Amino acid sequence: MRAIVFLLAVSLWGAEPFHKAELIFAPEKWHNHSSSIVELPDGNLWVVWFHGSGERTADDVLVQGARRVKGKWTAPFVVADTPGFPDTNCVTWIDNDQRLWLLWPVIMANQWETALMKYRISRDYMQADGPPKWEFADNILLIPQRMYERTKEVLEKDLNGPPVVAKWASKMIALSADKYASRMGWFSRTHPLQLPSGRILVPLYSDGYSFGLMAISDDKGITWKASEPIVGYGNIQPSVVRKNSGELVAYMRDNGPPPKRVHVSTSKDDGVTWTAATDSDIPNPGTSLEVVRLQDGRWVMVYNDLEKGRNSLAVALSNDEGATWKWKRNLDKGEGQYHYPSVIQAKDGSIHVTYSIFEKSGKAIKHAQFNTEWVMR
Numbered sequence: 539m540r541a542i543v544f545l546l547a548v549s550l551w552g553a554e555p556f557h558k559a560e561l562i563f564a565p566e567k568w569h570n571h572s573s574s575i576v577e578l579p580d581g582n583l584w585v586v587w588f589h590g591s592g593e594r595t596a597d598d599v600l601v602q603g604a605r606r607v608k609g610k611w612t613a614p615f616v617v618a619d620t621p622g623f624p625d626t627n628c629v630t631w632i633d634n635d636q637r638l639w640l641l642w643p644v645i646m647a648n649q650w651e652t653a654l655m656k657y658r659i660s661r662d663y664m665q666a667d668g669p670p671k672w673e674f675a676d677n678i679l680l681i682p683q684r685m686y687e688r689t690k691e692v693l694e695k696d697l698n699g700p701p702v703v704a705k706w707a708s709k710m711i712a713l714s715a716d717k718y719a720s721r722m723g724w725f726s727r728t729h730p731l732q733l734p735s736g737r738i739l740v741p742l743y744s745d746g747y748s749f750g751l752m753a754i755s756d757d758k759g760i761t762w763k764a765s766e767p768i769v770g771y772g773n774i775q776p777s778v779v780r781k782n783s784g785e786l787v788a789y790m791r792d793n794g795p796p797p798k799r800v801h802v803s804t805s806k807d808d809g810v811t812w813t814a815a816t817d818s819d820i821p822n823p824g825t826s827l828e829v830v831r832l833q834d835g836r837w838v839m840v841y842n843d844l845e846k847g848r849n850s851l852a853v854a855l856s857n858d859e860g861a862t863w864k865w866k867r868n869l870d871k872g873e874g875q876y877h878y879p880s881v882i883q884a885k886d887g888s889i890h891v892t893y894s895i896f897e898k899s900g901k902a903i904k905h906a907q908f909n910t911e912w913v914m915r
Contacts, residue, residue, distance in 0.1 A: 799820060
């Protein structure tokens with residue numbers, strides 16, 4: 539009888555709050571950063587991140603991965619390595635055809651502006667250990683639409699503004715006319731989004747411009763075209779979510795001047811054109827965040843809820859498509875850095891997050907699993 543009463547209470551009032559977390563591997567002196575997670579069709583997890591002695595300036599950087607099989611993480615293994623070049627901000631994703639993707643930039647000349655996007659696709663990825671068997675691989679080469687025109691439209695008004703702002707606006711307008719600069723240096727950070735039409739959007743950004751961009755494919759990843767740039771002052775690493783109306787919202791890291799806030803831009807034409815990036819009221823210290831839509835229509839955001847530092851990582855929940863974020867809870871906090879989250883919702887409704895953890899003991903990737911009731915408690 540007690541069990542029946544408990545089950546009735548759960549069905550009436552929701553599931554019991556829960557949260558659990560563990561390191562995927564022990565902290566290392568090596569640089570382990572920028573993870574990405576997916577749930578596989580059998581319920582196991584697949585995570586990738588980049589690993590090496592540094593970032594873009596270290597040529598030994600490669601992509602590592604691990605699987606969680608029946609609740610236990612495998613030892614890390616190599617997923618992608620371009621000998622002599624750094625392989626960095628990797629992203630993994632499963633599309634509507636149940637194909638597993640790996641997307642990542644190769645840094646050609648040790649500067650973020652020289653990033654070249656690569657990707658691989660697999661249908662044979664259900665192994666218990668080790669990397670998938672890739673069936674297709676290519677580069678994503680892009681010509682941003684109306685790069686110069688859009689940059690000028692947004693920034694021209696600031697040419698007569700404060701000297702620092704005017705100088706930056708002038709520089710970006712001039713740079714946007716440079717064919718090489720506008721075609722190189724776009725790279726990934728957050729999960730792609732597939733629209734009801736089948737269109738695939740891969741959110742990208744450039745540290746050379748501090749703008750966002752979408753790589754767009756309407757043929758399941760065979761060919762690509764670029765959107766217009768998302769122009770603003772330091773808006774990078776977009777994370778895209780779709781409203782019920784079909785409007786897209788991109789939330790972006792703030793690499794610009796104070797106030798340090800999450801930047802926001804919207805698109806009403808399936809990701810081709812975007813409004814100028816504007817500040818929200820959500821704090822951001824200049825670090826990556828991710829927003830995803832849950833099965834029940836609510837949105838979840840994982841981000842550093844500070845204007846300075848990366849020692850506090852929070853999760854927030856919205857039931858009005860981002861108009862407000864009524865519930866928030868700290869996911870990790872301490873004297874280290876807890877940052878660069880990757881977020882998914884599993885088939886069972888629970889939320890999984892992986893993120894970088896930098897502490898005195900070393901650097902590792904942490905995995906957390908929790909439900910919305912835990913956030914709202």
